[in-house]
Amino acid sequence: MLIRIWREFEAMFLEVNNLSVDLGQFHLIDVNLGLEKEDYMVIIGPTGSGKSVLLETIAGFYRPQSGRIFLEGKDITHLTPEKRGISIIYQDYVLFPHMNVFENIAYGLKKRIEDKEVIESSVVDAAKRLKIDHLLDRNPETLSGGEKQRTAIARSLIVEPNLLLMDEPFSALDVNTHTYLTDLLKKAVSDYQTTCIHVSHNFNDVWSLAEQVAVMRDGEILQQGVVADVFSKPRHDFVADFVGVRxxxxxxxxxxxxxxxxxxxxxxxxxxxxxxxxxxxxxxxxxxxxxNIIFSNQPFVxxxxxxxxxxxxxxxxxxxxxxxxxxxxxxxxxxxxxxxxxxxxxxxxxxxxxxxxxxxxxxxxxxx
Ligand SMILES: Nc1ncnc2c1ncn2[C@@H]1O[C@H](COP(=O)(O)OP(=O)(O)OP(=O)(O)O)[C@@H](O)[C@H]1O
Ligand SMILES: [Mg+2]
CATH class of the missing domain: 2.40.50.100 (RNA polymerase II/Efflux pump adaptor protein, barrel-sandwich hybrid domain)
Structure with a gap:
């Protein structure tokens, strides 16, 4: 009883505790992560460090060897992916090709709600937030990369997932589209009060989107914390090197x-x-x-x-x-x-x- 009360008192919105995953040649090793509701975390790390494997383990696609995942205080470690209430967005805009933009966005909601008017107004609302309301009757193959990804984001947000996972969602986009989508995404996740974990190679994503950052290397999280803390007080040489201390x-x-x-x-x-x-x-x-700091023994003339x-x-x-x-x-x-x-x-x-x-x-x- 005491342990349960303590757990409820202490529990964070998402807790990944001592998670280890064995994929043969690659291992996630003793991963610990914690997020509060509506936090936005960006995970950075070199290629092959296990960022995607970690996201997919949280989503339920890999079975951990040991460790636990708690979401809203509930142990979801062994739940199937559909039962976790987690959405995942990938780099390569996975939309249903035979459905138009409206049907793509409405897909998840239709499984839960029957009222057509409610569905329609929710879809239009989500589309407006992502500035794609003029594209609702278009087919995915006629959309630009940025428009496809905005459709994927609207489709994920509309079902109000417990947790939204994004694996390099903008890496296939040009710089201007990336910046535009970052702004839209930031506003939209805040409107929907969504808790997010976003894997990225782009440090600007950390600055513009995240409250929390985690740095991974070789299947381990080397440091997690508030962005300014991790960037200014790296506790590991690799982190210092990787984030380029500022x-x-x-x-x-x-x-x-x-x-x-x-x-x-x-x-x-x-x-x-x-x-x-x-x-x-x-x-x-x-x-x-x-x-960019120049040192000298005398005032610099x-x-x-x-x-x-x-x-x-x-x-x-x-x-x-x-x-x-x-x-x-x-x-x-x-x-x-x-x-x-x-x-x-x-x-x-x-x-x-x-x-x-x-x-x-x-x-x-x-x-x-
Ligand atoms: N299903 C799998 N079975 C075995 N090994 C895998 C599997 N999926 C990924 N791996 C291996 O796990 C390691 C980590 O892969 P992962 O895709 O998580 O890296 P990443 O950090 O996302 O890299 P990138 O930045 O390139 O996307 C890689 O060495 C990869 O080959
Ligand atoms: Mg990856």
């Missing part, structure tokens, strides 16, 4: 002129960015890639807008590069240099150092 700060737009935006990231610490920003939108995330002075707090050799961490009045900046530059500049823990970086390298992201 300097990430919460900031507030405090002014600007002539194409420069001034952002305060800490009391009296103002950075200058060339990203133009609507000043009504004050909360931003500020990102600076470590390789140049027109570079951002020049700071700090104290070296950490010097770590990772592979062929050196990570240098500098404290600037309580804010930590990470830079990356070669071992020979480290020697030349005589950088040591506790030394004073100057940092500079161009305003074009200070990137601003919506903090919503």
């Amino acid at each position: 300097n990430i700060f919460q900031g507030e737009v405090v002014g600007g002129s002539k194409g420069i935006t001034d952002v305060e990231i800490d009391k009296n610490l103002i950075l200058h960015s060339s990203d133009t920003y609507n000043t009504d939108f004050k909360e931003v995330i500020v990102v600076i890639r470590p390789e 140049s027109s570079i807008r951002n020049q700071l002075k700090g104290i070296v707090t950490e010097v770590v050799l990772i592979g062929p590069t050196v990570w240098v961490e500098v404290d600037v009045h309580g804010t930590s900046f990470k830079g990356i240099i070669t071992p020979s530059s480290l020697d030349m500049l005589g950088i040591k823990k506790g030394n004073e150092i100057y940092l500079s970086f161009k305003s074009v390298n200070v990137k601003l992201i919506d903090n919503d």
Whole structure:
């Protein structure tokens, strides 16, 4: 009894506990994941790391050797795929070729609801959200890739799945269509209050869509957590390397002129960015890639807008590069240099150092 109460108290919306899957030459090893309702998680990792196998195990296509999957507190480890209430979207827009767009979107709903008017209004509503309401009587083969994928997304969302899994849904699309669909998808999953796991090779998907990110390698999850945490505090060399650690700060737009935006990231610490920003939108995330930070022993004589002075707090050799961490009045900046530059500049823990970086390298992201 006590254990049950504890479980209900603790349970997350989706819990994958110590999941192992044996596919002969490939194994998922002791995978743990947790998501709250309406979370959006992006899984990244090199090709062959087991991202698709993990999604398909959660969907019920592979039988785990050990471990458990709980969805809404219910053990679904051994349920058949149809009984899990999970939808999955693949890269290659799987639509029914003999049905038009309306019938494709309505397919899952028709199995549950008989009222034709309710079905029709739900389909039209979903189609409007995905901006395909003008295509409802078209056949799939006449659609563009982006239109097909929007139809697949509408079809999945309309049945209000407990969990929506997406395996590289945009990777066959051009960059502009990708960006457009990312925006539509973000709005639509929030409207339908859908919990999502999305596998992607594109870091922009992590930034634009996810609250949570998981990094996989060789069948293991190396790190899972809130995006800014995983990207700024990787707990593993591979993760640091893979995500390319960035300097990430919460900031507030405090002014600007002539194409420069001034952002305060800490009391009296103002950075200058060339990203133009609507000043009504004050909360931003500020990102600076470590390789764009220039170190020097003297103030850098140049027109570079951002020049700071700090104290070296950490010097770590990772592979062929050196990570240098500098404290600037309580804010930590990470830079990356070669071992020979480290020697030349005589950088040591506790030394004073100057940092500079161009305003074009200070990137601003919506903090919503
Ligand atoms: N049904 C299967 N039987 C045996 N091995 C499989 C099966 N499906 C996948 N694998 C193997 O499992 C490993 C992981 O495959 P998976 O498709 O999950 O990788 P991935 O991370 O999704 O890669 P990509 O980014 O290229 O899509 C691969 O080595 C693959 O060959
Ligand atoms: Mg895959």
